Amino acid sequence: MSERQKWYGWGSEDKTFDLARRPAFWPYLKEKLGIDPKLKTPPVALESLRLPPLAIPSKLTDKLEAIVGSNSIRDDDYARITHSTGKSYFDLIRIRRGIIDNPPDLVVYPETITQIAEVLKIAAENKISITPFGGGTSVVGGVEPMRAKNHSASISLDMSRMNKMIELDEKSLLATFEAGIRGPSLEGHLQKRGYTLGHFPQSFEYSTLGGWLATRSAGQQSDRYGKIENMVCSVTMVTPCGIISTPDAPYPAIGPSTKDLIIGSEGLFGVIARARMIIHRLPQVQLYRGILFRDFASGIQAVREIAQARLRPATMRLSDEAETEMAIKMHAESESLFETAVMKAGRWYLRSKGYESSALMILGFEDTTAAAQKGLKTALEIASNYGGINIGSSAGEAWFRTRFEPPYLRDLLLDHAIMVDTLETSTTWNILEHVYRSVKNAIEKAITNFEQSTPPLVLCHISHSYPEGASLYFTFMAKQTPSREAEQWQAVKVAAMDAILAAGAAISHHHGIGRDHLHWAHLQHGKPVIEALSAVKKVLDPEGILNPGKFLT
């Protein structure tokens, strides 16, 4: 890691979200949320942070140092602070105030599978908790290094030094990587040889292959390339009870899929160390377009039909009316093409149709030139049947160019006492609109009903669609309730998750369980499954050293 990342926010220290170029955004937000423009809530100074003393005996540190080397072990405050949480809203409101609930006593950086195995052995023998740490971008509390009740200390196992491409098998279109490799490095290896994995989550710049696998991550081009679980030929996980390598062959029929027991295991069973991944030849073209629908409901029909026609666009992202309105307000003056097009088309459309709002779809195809053009043409025809107006490539390309930026904006909002968080689900088409309304209503009501109530802003888009259904991704914002930020957020979260569960949708489609979804994951799986998975954990991690305080613990 060359660049230094913000300890209190998203990404490297030198990157921020440029609001100056977006003059309409602040006025819009202030009006919507009723915030006081003068109220500033910056993070405390790094120097003011106070950590508890190290709880690990130096004899043990010496033993670990003997395994990984003295350069691969850290116990300084900065390392402890930056490994103490992930990047959820709840994480950030705590750390920005100097609250660090679970700092690790050590950060250990293994470089080999053998080193991982030996570190786990020492930890098991000495009852020390270990939380695997990939890019640290979890938004559900997945990497917070909690300590099990009877454990004396906790270690954050930072996988960033296991970052190599091990093999590129061009005949099988498979590439084997160490699990600590980050998105840009992984794609760098592949793209210079003419290939891509095709996995681009919003966290792409910082998250790792191991983290993607551990959480069942989805990239923004998943409609074409699949979710991470669709990209795996085989995977190796180091557990306290031994190393597991799944059969290295396509679709074996030898009992339950152990690969699918490891993918999504969130560091509970072992440390994902490497994986052999299905890769694609680089597309010849990437064609991205903006399409404007009269409303979210018409757009949903188009998304469903395009997904069921199995046209496999790379991206098909449909914002509801509220999110579309914000996208228009976010327009940068210098990026005139995108937003002016949206605004013009939007205004024209609204005017001509007599509607108050509209719904923006970003539609992208990546393939050979001929196939991408053909797919786009067919999809545009379907969209047009539902009233979708093609507003051209600038809207699509602007989205593509800025698609990793939204997390940077969050830091700015936090500087101004704004609560902002996202949550997501997936469901089948027959109940999708019901799920949408239920969750949106639940969030709005929870914000409105909370003490010192503030106006809610709830946005939603469909990303990741399938013939059988789609993912709904919600963003909610409100004025923070001073000194009760955590309770306020918790109230909204509980209401949203309860609504998702009650509607019969998935507790999460790609964020995972972590710490925050524990309760609902247990309810959704039911007792027999929780007992079965706990039994697996007991076998693979008998001392319970791995990722305590999360699912199954």
Added chain:
Amino acid sequence: MSERQKWYGWGSEDKTFDLARRPAFWPYLKEKLGIDPKLKTPPVALESLRLPPLAIPSKLTDKLEAIVGSNSIRDDDYARITHSTGKSYFDLIRIRRGIIDNPPDLVVYPETITQIAEVLKIAAENKISITPFGGGTSVVGGVEPMRAKNHSASISLDMSRMNKMIELDEKSLLATFEAGIRGPSLEGHLQKRGYTLGHFPQSFEYSTLGGWLATRSAGQQSDRYGKIENMVCSVTMVTPCGIISTPDAPYPAIGPSTKDLIIGSEGLFGVIARARMIIHRLPQVQLYRGILFRDFASGIQAVREIAQARLRPATMRLSDEAETEMAIKMHAESESLFETAVMKAGRWYLRSKGYESSALMILGFEDTTAAAQKGLKTALEIASNYGGINIGSSAGEAWFRTRFEPPYLRDLLLDHAIMVDTLETSTTWNILEHVYRSVKNAIEKAITNFEQSTPPLVLCHISHSYPEGASLYFTFMAKQTPSREAEQWQAVKVAAMDAILAAGAAISHHHGIGRDHLHWAHLQHGKPVIEALSAVKKVLDPEGILNPGKFLT
């Protein structure tokens, strides 16, 4: 079940394989295998079969009858015999001689999830073994109702009365079925509404949805529609410890995939009772063609390129030289179009190229007319680059028409003292040809080296291909070694499976583990996985009543 099935062989009693119309086949086989045409080995008479007395106390039978009703419980000899094995070679050589190692004491036909749960409860309380039975077509010993050591009796749980379509959700393209429904009935429900599941294994006429799911089955059109595990939205399984319903939503990220723990569980964890399946609109056309390659190796290159171009043919089945030769010899005089075309093209091709043999590919596309034509055209161009000659639709259509027939032929071969069995694997492209040669050599050597050695005939085809690899499906034949048929078969099986494991390929791609692959499945998974899965079994089936004597027991 209206028709009566052969107790000693494949399918219903009134269906046989018509060899009379294939005059070249017997002479070819006799020459290859050195068999004596006069040697007949028919099954013993049904009346001569002797079963052990029922080991189940009548009080218990009464209790079960109270649950399912007196019409849903059988203990007559015919029911016990037809539920005593699956349809593997090893099964058939035993039963044809009157050897029935594990007859069930009862056959119970539940009609509801509640009934299944209650039957499991009675069985657990009374330590009675239960083996779920779908269509009974397992070729790896999966449905043989073995009895656990400390158990007093065994029950075959026949799912054939849970055979309804529960819901057709046209909006989500999902259909919910009870697990005991057979292929033709399932497709009947769907096709009359304009849909298809697209799952057509060779056992299609008799096998059930539950059996497909329990074994990770693959259909002959899997290149387009996927394996059964790709078709499931959610599944319900009744376990002795409760009912599990997996989240009914696309691609949830809530820990390990419990769906993939149930799919492939082969009756070890519970009884698969229903599933919500992804369906497709019926294709407008089914275009099937025959293509002749100079040799298997050239054909493999074409298969790989077509799979990696993701053209998604419905079927792409490439026979090696030996299997192609047999296909030509199997030609029916009345089906002049197919075989004459193959023979003509083959002869011409061989003559013109100076080669001794050729490799036949069956290539099929199913889609809208335009898409199928486009896909076929592109695939034919690729095939042509590797010397593939399009021999037209009659070859493809003849294969399609007769694709469920080969198991009927087996009964005829068994009547003539011929050993015939199939086994399959999957592997990645980089080692596929090595796996092919290793397994083929191992089988040939094992047949040749067995006492009273006979000439081996080993055939292979690629079916089920993926961008990363493919499945290899082997058929072997030889003269039976009289009175040592089981040992002879066992010797070949062991050699083949050892070769598959040593080469790093999958123990099975779609037949499953059952009784026959136990040893190698344990080796391929490794100790930590076996212990983890055994722990799951212990939780879900604490008394070990389910499918004893198989994997994990």
